[in-house]
Amino acid sequence: MTLDISSVRRQFPVLRRSINGRPLVYLDSAATAQMPEAVCLAMARWNKEQKSNVHRGMHVLAEESTVAYEDARTAVQKFLNAAHPDEIIFTKGCTESINLVARSWGETHLQEGDAVVLSMLEHHSNVVPWLQLKDRKGSDVLWMDIDEDGMPKLDDLKKHLKTGRVKLVAITALSNVLGIAPDLKTIIAMAHDAGAWVLIDAAQAIAHMPIDVQDLDCDFLAFSGHKLYGPTGIGVLYGKRKLLEKMPPFLGGGMMIRSVTQEGFTPADLPGKFEAGTPPIAEAVGLAAAIEWMQQYSWEDIQAHEQELLRFAIDNLRLIPQLHVLGTDGKSQIINHKSPIVYGCLSFTLDSVHPHDLTEILGRQGIALRAGHHCCMPLHTKLGIPASTRLSVGIYNMKEEIDVCAQAIVDAQKKLHT
Amino acid sequence: MDLYAENILDHYRHPRNKGQGPLAKGQAVITHMEENLSCGDTVTIHLSIKDDCITEISWDGTGCAISQAAMSLLSEELQGKTLSEVESLTPQNVYDILGVPIGPRRVKCALLGLHVLKNTLRMKERKELQGWNETVGND
Numbered sequence: 001m002t003l004d005i006s007s008v009r010r011q012f013p014v015l016r017r018s019i020n021g022r023p024l025v026y027l028d029s030a031a032t033a034q035m036p037e038a039v040c041l042a043m044a045r046w047n048k049e050q051k052s053n054v055h056r057g058m059h060v061l062a063e064e065s066t067v068a069y070e071d072a073r074t075a076v077q078k079f080l081n082a083a084h085p086d087e088i089i090f091t092k093g094c095t096e097s098i099n100l101v102a103r104s105w106g107e108t109h110l111q112e113g114d115a116v117v118l119s120m121l122e123h124h125s126n127v128v129p130w131l132q133l134k135d136r137k138g139s140d141v142l143w144m145d146i147d148e149d150g151m152p153k154l155d156d157l158k159k160h161l162k163t164g165r166v167k168l169v170a171i172t173a174l175s176n177v178l179g180i181a182p183d184l185k186t187i188i189a190m191a192h193d194a195g196a197w198v199l200i201d202a203a204q205a206i207a208h209m210p211i212d213v214q215d216l217d218c219d220f221l222a223f224s225g226h227k228l229y230g231p232t233g234i235g236v237l238y239g240k241r242k243l244l245e246k247m248p249p250f251l252g253g254g255m256m257i258r259s260v261t262q263e264g265f266t267p268a269d270l271p272g273k274f275e276a277g278t279p280p281i282a283e284a285v286g287l288a289a290a291i292e293w294m295q296q297y298s299w300e301d302i303q304a305h306e307q308e309l310l311r312f313a314i315d316n317l318r319l320i321p322q323l324h325v326l327g328t329d330g331k332s333q334i335i336n337h338k339s340p341i342v343y344g345c346l347s348f349t350l351d352s353v354h355p356h357d358l359t360e361i362l363g364r365q366g367i368a369l370r371a372g373h374h375c376c377m378p379l380h381t382k383l384g385i386p387a388s389t390r391l392s393v394g395i396y397n398m399k400e401e402i403d404v405c406a407q408a409i410v411d412a413q414k415k416l417h418t
Numbered sequence: 419m420d421l422y423a424e425n426i427l428d429h430y431r432h433p434r435n436k437g438q439g440p441l442a443k444g445q446a447v448i449t450h451m452e453e454n455l456s457c458g459d460t461v462t463i464h465l466s467i468k469d470d471c472i473t474e475i476s477w478d479g480t481g482c483a484i485s486q487a488a489m490s491l492l493s494e495e496l497q498g499k500t501l502s503e504v505e506s507l508t509p510q511n512v513y514d515i516l517g518v519p520i521g522p523r524r525v526k527c528a529l530l531g532l533h534v535l536k537n538t539l540r541m542k543e544r545k546e547l548q549g550w551n552e553t554v555g556n557d
């Protein structure tokens with residue numbers, strides 16, 4: 001079966017918007033994906049009928065709220081195929097999830113001279129927490145460069161692991177610039193053989209490919225709800241129970257304690273230990289609704305549809321003179337990608353057109369693309385460009401939108417240079 | 419009104435006073451570069467100054483149409499200006515010279531030229547360079 005895109009689109013209220021008299025063409029789902037009506041309704045229902053704090057009251061609303069919040073945890077557990085619900089920690093986003101690991105695990109498990117390996121594809125949220133640890137603890141950050149296909153170099157990983165200093169490999173499951181998906185299974189197996197743990201940044205991957213944490217055997221995995229057709233303000237950290245149990249709490253406050261005296265405290269069991277304060281309850285309900293909504297479609301159908309869109313985009317954009325798709329264009333000299341399989345997004349440069357001008361001009365016609373370094377300055381430095389323009393797709397995009405976008409790029413190029 | 423007005427595009431396509439390098443005619447030349455890290459735009463200014471007056475200006479840079487056109491337009495304004503006149507230039511002056519509406523996302527593009535200019539003078543006077551907040555007027 002293939003996806004019925006018009007029926008998918010009807011479920012997204014924002015797609016009915018027009019901007020300056022033209023229909024919205026939303027090609028920025030990698031920044032944040034839009035929410036279907038079902039998610040908006042689930043959140044509104046909780047807000048209107050059930051709003052109350054969790055785990056703290058005996059009244060009916062508190063009971064319903066607590067059940068809804070814990071059901072959301074179970075929904076995420078099943079979605080990731082985690083072994084236990086208490087391996088799912090709710091945070092405010094992917095960034096906080098990674099910081100939780102850096103602070104809690106990093107502070108207690110990393111010594112001066114130990115190393116964390118990152119790839120050149122990483123988003124700043126999977127770079128800066130490790131650089132902060134480097135400043136505080138004297139631990140090292142070692143880099144895996146990328147090869148001409150945009151893939152992190154396994155030789156670099158091998159070399160770093162050989163030093164015997166590597167305690168963690170932190171790597172993205174999907175580049176938010178190149179759309180390249182590293183070979184996680186191989187990387188995880190190599191790291192484990194060398195006694196290092198692995199953290200997966202699944203911020204982008206989560207909406208574009210099935211993820212099974214037990215099959216992957218990753219130790220930590222982080223993502224945000226808002227890129228999965230859910231709300232902002234909620235994220236997830238998955239961690240293997242035996243690791244999470246040994247880690248100290250990250251933030252201190254309510255919910256994360258078993259008991260407190262004037263002298264000290266005993267932390268709560270998982271997952272409460274890592275969820276200090278009132279959690280994002282409406283957002284957890286929204287995330288569960290988003291997962292449930294997505295699961296009415298098969299991964300096969302979603303991937304077939306998105307692959308078709310991206311293939312179409314690559315083929316059409318490459319026809320535009322002076323446009324270089326990063327990672328797929330031999331002539332660009334940037335990366336010569338032999339077999340371009342990209343997921344979720346692609347990025348490009350246009351000779352002598354700055355991405356901010358391009359996206360501003362397209363934006364006025366209702367076309368939403370993202371410009372800049374996409375929080376990946378090390379990658380852009382490596383590619384030798386200050387910025388690029390990114391086109392990203394979601395389940396609701398259509399080929400017609402790619403056409404409109406490609407034509408608008410040609411027009412903008414003319415406007416700026418004739 | 420369109421941000422990419424004909425006047426802006428003309429200065430972007432044919433920047434004035436650009437690319438001549440440091441053109442000193444026996445006078446001290448002072449050079450300074452600033453960049454807008456979030457988008458990778460850069461502008462370098464070379465000023466010849468005599469009797470507290472700008473006698474010559476040339477600049478170089480890469481970036482978006484707004485940052486480059488703004489620097490081009492600004493460079494035309496600077497010829498013959500006294501240093502105190504330059505010091506009192508405000509962001510509003512630059513917006514007026516540009517003559518198109520500058521939204522919050524493009525403020526730093528529009529003001530990159532002003533920022534490098536102010537800091538060129540600070541360098542000349544061996545003062546501490548000013549930050550973006552001061553240039554934009556948030557301080």
Ligand SMILES: Cc1ncc(COP(=O)(O)O)c(C=O)c1O
Pocket residue numbers: 030031093094095096123125126172174175176201203204224375
């Ligand atoms: C690969 C990657 N990692 C991490 C993040 C950070 O996600 P958030 O800003 O939701 O915390 C993003 C979001 O842009 C991303 O694309």
